[in-house]
Amino acid sequence: MPASFANRPVSLRIYPKRLVVAAEGNILYEQTRVIERSHDKPPRTIYWRHCLAVIQRKPGALRNGAPFLELSLAFRRLQDQMLRRPGGDREMADILALVLHHDEQVFLRAVELALDAAWQPKRMC
Structure with missing residues (x-):
């Protein structure tokens, strides 16, 4: 995502297989969604x-x-x-x-x- 949007409003669109960040009518960033659920492992940050x-x-x-x-x-x-x-x-x-x-x-x-x-x-x- 462009750094120029730090501390500015954006919208997050969550789809089953991807995440999309948009602002001002444009898609700023798109990421494949990673879902890992486990009671044995700590949460995973990938960003x-x-x-x-x-x-x-x-x-x-x-x-x-x-x-x-x-x-x-x-x-x-x-x-x-x-x-x-x-x-x-x-x-x-x-x-x-x-x-x-x-x-x-x-x-x-x-x-x-x-x-x-x-x-x-x-x-x-």
Whole structure:
């Protein structure tokens, strides 16, 4: 959904297999509906990618944003490190935005490798 519609009225149309967000007579966003019901598992949030444009404008939302509670373990590890640094909110928002332009699984693997490399002990000659 375009970030320009943040904090503006939109309508949500719920259909059996899809969700549609509309405003001003136009469809802004359409998402395949995911319904998972389970008494054994916690609820699943799948919408963090759609919030990235807003997060890039207000990166502090990464600290409390419900959509970001379901990030993969690698992204959460990176976020934990990034949010400890000055300006880390903005840097983390920029890193997450790369998912919009690159294959998510490849990108996620690159984050895992970078995190693992950062934690490797340095060898002394």
